[in-house]
Amino acid sequence: MLAKRVIPCLDIDRGRVVKGVKFEEIRDAGDPVEVARRYDRQGADELVFLDITASSDDRPTLFQTVEAVAREIYIPLTVGGGVRTSADVRALLKAGADKVSINTAAVHNPDFVTEAASRYGVQCIVVAIDAKRVNKKKEPPRWEIFTHGGRKTTGIEAIGWAQLMVRKGAGELLVTSMDRDGTKEGYDLELLRAIGDSVPVPVIASGGVGSLDHLVQGLQDGHADAVLAASIFHQGTYTVGEAKRFMAERGVRVREQALPAFVI
């Protein structure tokens, strides 16, 4: 049976891994190749790179980074951040990404998702959904999607948006709660369930992980297919292997670490 996936997420700024809380206090956290290799060895099932470089002039640096990482690791690599055109998708795939994540560009033009999916296959098109709760207390839950790294509201309702993105060709959804991102309070499980139960494609849970229990909750209570986390891994609080052992003990089906003897 299919295993639930554990996916470390790396923020990339001008060719370096950085970490910060809600885009503040951004600090250098190392060389992307070294960090990627470390997670790969720990048993990460995939990696996500998010390019947070502000200037589009630095795109060639991102491509070089993706190339360098793709040469070293043999697990799927998703790259997102600033993917606006078919040419961006092609360039990232050519550099060695296996999937690209589209966010803002999908909001500006939902047909861009269709265009990219029909050209490169649904399997490599991830749509990132940054959602924030907008209902008042005692009102039924409502989330709206945000763009530009969570800074810009769109007024678009998140569940319907998720369904539309799947119809447009998204092969997978990366769902981030803007309310929880950086808080370490756990995923927004209600949001994950609302989206996960209403779409046929896999959902990656994101935003708010502070403990290993949160990972298990995202899968068991949030009905997600994969869990993404950044700080608990970057800060060395837990290794991916420790996370997986914990999850397995709680009944989550995970892929055990491959034997080092396999390495050729």
Added chain:
Amino acid sequence: MAVIGVIDYGMGNLHSLGKSLERVAGSDRIEISFDPEKLIRCDKLVLPGVGGVLGCMNELRRLELNDLVIEASQKVPMLGVCLGMQVMLEFSEENGGVPALGLFPGEVVRFPDPPKEGTGERLKVPHMGWNRVRQVRPHPVWDGVPDDSWFYFVHSYHARPKQPEHTIGTSEYVHDFTCAIARDNLVAFQFHPEKSQGAGLRLLSNFAHWDGTV
């Protein structure tokens, strides 16, 4: 020095397959090409592929690669990966039904859609992620790969070969399905060995060193 040709017909990311083969090929050379003249001279061929089967078959025909694949399939060891495996069967029900290369009798069918809420565990389509592969028949490509190893999958359709003896590996999603097939000098995987860490590299290495006999 042998040459392993990777058939480049514009469907998908050959970067990772190429670099994985380079990693395991030793002194062999990897030739990524869409030129049938070049490919027919290769000692081994790899047929990759992602995307839809209709686009795949159209591109193979447009580049006059379908004849090459059929001709080479009678001569050299050949490896199909993902969609490259699916087009080796006779027919796929994707894109409204598309005749394929017919190197293996049988067809390619879609996974059933996920059950409605409340009917048990939801199974998403595409089948995306890591799953175990059971080696149901011995084959040289399995050499040194433990049974039930994990491999990375991403697909919505799966092969249903007519002859059970062609199935050398199965996996389970919704139901048991064939994820590795072989006959004579042909072998093909639904999963992505180039994305499956050590176990995948070992499979590719076995293919690179395989003489095409069973």
